[in-house]
Amino acid sequence: MPLTTADFCHRARAVHAARLAVVDEPGVPGGLGELTYGELLARCDGMVSALDELGVAPGERVAIVSPNAAKLLIALYATTGSGRILVPVNFRLTAAEAQYIVDDAGVSLLLVDPELDERFASVTAPRRIVLDGEQDAALFAPAAAPREWPAVAEEAPATINYTSGTTAAPKGVVLSHRSHWLNAATVGWGFGLTEGDRYLHTLPTFHVNGWGLPLACAALGVPQAIQREVRGPEILRRVAAHGITLLCGAAPVAATIEQAAAALRDAGAAVPGDGVARMVSGGAPTPAAIIEQFERTTGWEMIQAYGLTETAPVLTTNRILRSEGLSPSERARRLAAAGAPLVGVQLRADEHGEILARTAKTMDGYWNKPELYRQAVRADGWFHTGDGGTLEDGVLRITDRKKDVIVTGGENVSSLEVEAVLYQHPDVVDAAIIGVPHERWGETPKAVVVLRDGVSLDEQQLIDHCREHLAGFKCPTLFEQRRELPRTATGKVQKFLLRETGAR
Template structure:
């Protein structure tokens, strides 16, 4: 017997086993009317309503449905109401500019676009066959008004379930095709290694659009875990939600961890979640001192993972193990600072250039409409991560980044994309963009500029970039130089630009 693995399995199980359990507590403070508390039965009903609504719009199986939204119960529902019924969900970073979103819509061929109310003005600049502002005014058409059962589909686990756009080393993002099989195996493997169970409560500090919330919308749903939605990230508010809802697990970029650590000294009373919460961190390896503070100051378990959108994302996990019990806290933190050991079903290798390679059943199917990039990334039947590192004693450590991608606050920023925006300024002759170490953001987007002699200022260039790029991609620091270092053939030597900023660091990521 063969039964296809699909994302619908997770919600089907939750509705069957935990129909009356609270599935989601929606963000109470948002421009769209909050859905409040929904049971898993209600969540499943709204997912079916969404599927029936897409039937009514004539969206076929395989049709792309885009959503640009902060974390919300509506976005959570869409993972099942769209992908669970054979369409392809395109979750888009809400921080992107209209031009960037427009490119993704055009490239993906999305015929439905749903946007958060805060982003409603974008609809004047975007085109799709069907457009909606999420909220009470459109809930009936999108989620709750259907009186018919949605059409089924001939489920294939190899079908594309989500199309996730990620910044790379080119100016245009690539669409990562993740199949139902990819997402199913990532979610179950993640839950296994993280020790997830139905006594957990999950806080959505991680943006759900980011690699599908690392798969936790599926993991948590399939295990009947109550999910708490938070819209705006604030350290004190995270602590408050953990105390209010009895949160036991959250995923976070290093910048979010730092926000909680900054808020903790002003918290009255015992830090909530001590000896209960496990925080799963990825995006860039945090400093050993940060790991020590999470464990000592907050009393939380620190877990680190490594992966990419293209790997769904889980490749490795670093979690405390019994063999380290006799080590002192500093050595334990150093061990936890490694990218981690391969998770079940993952194989890791290092090629002759030092690049980390991976094989797994949840690596991407392809880059959308980009066979050349697909062939390059999957050459030799290995996924080429673009990261440099080592693999010793069963653990991966990331040493540098072969691709020119800056990870700032857990978000990928393409240096070439930022350079393109800078070079649009008439006074810029040359531009190089690098990441430099920053305690809060991990890496700070930094521009090194050669001008034509004009009276150009840092503020001028940052303002210029804001008209072309999402705010988080814009340089936070600008340095003016007479010339950029190049080889005899004219190739830019970024390692020479990075060198003074990274002196004293053992690895070229932060």
């Protein structure tokens, strides 16, 4: 039996047809409401047939530009399961950036969310369909009877995921059916997914296909509630309404949830999910101070995860059961590490401190860019992550991106270390450290911070705070307040943009 994405759909149909599968975002044109897994798979069957009628053959690329939506899940299941290749496009990109991806991937069919149609009106493909319930009526109509999907080889490409990344050049990461299968299974283990869970899609599904959770949830019959926009109060409302037990997101998502939960507690109200829900944080290391505050305020459990698009994506998870009886501060300190490798993952640090990974589920290459693949994966088969880190007792702790290490006066400064200290300040909700030119020292650390609502920047207060916890050469000498930091879909700060706009 080949390992394919269709396996998860077939099990959902066979075992969980009567269970609730999806609660779509209400009030969106073309939305599908609530569907059982049987109803969801009937629409997948309909899409497979519609792709046949459109002449989109197995191996051809289907791109979709959409926030989280039931139709995005159907497209993921049906296109990959029937041998087509899905190209999920980050809906936060510009039209020109999206057009580059469509052209680079050689897309045959482009699907566009109705709320994004105007913004991406200039993006063209041989076929373009808006998911408004009218243009796409045939594409998402349920089939009258179950149909057999074409056989697919496990080494065949399933998706091409373009890295928005922390640099400016997008690359199409080719992930095979085998990669998807192994990732979904091992992520399910690492996050403790069970048939009793209820999952909220706060993580953008377009990003590395929701880390494999759409597939894992289907296999276990886990209900999936769709959330298109990340806002703390709305997340808590959906957690209460749907009995959510699991969701994912980066540190800024945790911050907006924590602030909304704090407002509830201040008003004397209970926080939904207290003692039940767990959140997986990934994309960039979540500082211990944020973890401790998040768990204390929400009553939820936080799990840390680490990986890259190229590694399909999750490499490590860090889950510490409350039964271990650690103090909140010690628990948060340990949870701030990236964690232990998943099954099928090997990690090591090279002589320069860069983390290398070898996995059973790594990418098959960069689409149309074989030379970049050879640079990332050397002859020995180890993928060079670009992250600095340490491995101790099998646990990975990320120290910094190689290119984000600041060299000031000949001393190396980890931006992550300084950011962690800034997060300890009660007024700081988001922070990034970049190196900017300095006549004497070559580089000097600059802090770009987002402060709690209503708080103004007090540079001396932040300088004093940093000096309490850091050596003098590590402390920022420049500060800038912003309303938000530029981030990728996974929450990684795009520091190249900060350097372009903030070097002074």
